[in-house]
Amino acid sequence: MALTQAQLDKFHEDGFLIVEDVFDKKDVEAARIEMEKIFYGTSFEDYLAKSDATGKAESTDPTSTAAVPHYGETKHGRAQFPTGIDALDRLIENEDYLDMYEQCLGTPDMSYCNGHLFLRSGPTDKRHAEHPWQGYHIDHATNCFLPPSQEVDLYNYVNSCVYLHDVEDDGAPMQIIPRTHRQIIDLLPRLIEEGNWTGMGGINDIREIPEFCAPVATTAKAGSVRFNSSYGVHAAIPFKNKRRQRGYWTLSLCRGDSSQFTKLSNLWRERDFSIPFWQKTTPRVRALFGWPKPGHSYYTPETVESLAHWYPEMDLEPYQKAMEA
Numbered sequence: 176m177a178l179t180q181a182q183l184d185k186f187h188e189d190g191f192l193i194v195e196d197v198f199d200k201k202d203v204e205a206a207r208i209e210m211e212k213i214f215y216g217t218s219f220e221d222y223l224a225k226s227d228a229t230g231k232a233e234s235t236d237p238t239s240t241a242a243v244p245h246y247g248e249t250k251h252g253r254a255q256f257p258t259g260i261d262a263l264d265r266l267i268e269n270e271d272y273l274d275m276y277e278q279c280l281g282t283p284d285m286s287y288c289n290g291h292l293f294l295r296s297g298p299t300d301k302r303h304a305e306h307p308w309q310g311y312h313i314d315h316a317t318n319c320f321l322p323p324s325q326e327v328d329l330y331n332y333v334n335s336c337v338y339l340h341d342v343e344d345d346g347a348p349m350q351i352i353p354r355t356h357r358q359i360i361d362l363l364p365r366l367i368e369e370g371n372w373t374g375m376g377g378i379n380d381i382r383e384i385p386e387f388c389a390p391v392a393t394t395a396k397a398g399s400v401r402f403n404s405s406y407g408v409h410a411a412i413p414f415k416n417k418r419r420q421r422g423y424w425t426l427s428l429c430r431g432d433s434s435q436f437t438k439l440s441n442l443w444r445e446r447d448f449s450i451p452f453w454q455k456t457t458p459r460v461r462a463l464f465g466w467p468k469p470g471h472s473y474y475t476p477e478t479v480e481s482l483a484h485w486y487p488e489m490d491l492e493p494y495q496k497a498m499e500a
């Protein structure tokens with residue numbers, strides 16, 4: 176299942192796109208259950224019941240621990256990709272999703288920047304600004320040390336999230352301002368001059384920018400995917416219903432040709448998690464993490480033999496076959 180031309184045009188025009196039914200509802204349900212275990216040590220339902228009984232909601236925010244900056248670990252598990260849980264990690268192998276990602280990035284040569292579980296939990300959530308005109312920003316600096324370019328499609332990267340459950344209006348849907356991914360580069364000098372640009376991506380007050388159109392709430396059903404440009408302006412809003420949670424499985428990929436300056440971490444430095452994951456996944460997914468694709472001249476009888484020692488559980492046949500072809 177690929178994006179239609181109309182969907183792809185919409186992605187390029189608005190800077191984001193929501194596609195329904197990319198993931199099987201059962202897979203997403205299994206992923207949500209595992210996600211809740213990581214953040215709550217139990218289900219969200221039990222967590223709510225316990226909070227009701229004790230009158231106290233425990234914070235679910237992970238603390239960052241590793242040498243590589245990443246989203247971190249909770250008391251119960253790891254929110255950063257790979258989590259070590261198949262139901263979550265292997266969502267990345269969805270071929271339709273990867274095909275759509277290639278379309279959004281305009282190349283089959285894609286490279287991993289970052290991935291994590293992003294949970295906002297109604298009872299304790301504070302990840303939003305006070306007023307609706309505040310908190311807007313672009314995420315680009317999370318993975319890239321270069322400011323935005325006019326050549327949006329070459330130098331932005333694409334964030335995505337899989338909706339692990341339905342997100343409705345009362346569940347703090349992320350707000351995105353359509354078309355800003357192409358506006359921000361031209362507006363930057365003025366925003367800086369007017370003191371309406373903070374740090375490497377924040378806007379103090381969107382009311383001062385009449386060029387912007389109205390923000391859109393990115394509500395969607397479980398199993399949907401949202402793709403959005405790293406140059407797009409967006410913000411978090413509070414939960415209207417604090418008994419809701421919002422759990423996304425997120426991934427950021429960039430074009431291979433910009434991956435030298437657009438990346439967060441090299442998973443090789445997190446071997447406890449990267450080795451088990453790489454052993455089990457596909458050549459297509461391994462390539463997102465910098466692995467040469469089957470047919471690359473790196474693969475010789477000697478290197479394939481060594482790989483078999485380093486990664487005894489990896490299926491090396493695709494590399495072997497391409498080498499012999």
Ligand SMILES: O=C(O)CCC(=O)C(=O)O
Pocket residue numbers: 295302314347348349350409410411412
């Ligand atoms: O939670 C949201 O709706 C948006 C959060 C966000 O923009 C961010 O964490 O960068």
Ligand SMILES: [Fe+2]
Pocket residue numbers: 312313314409
């Ligand atoms: Fe953001």
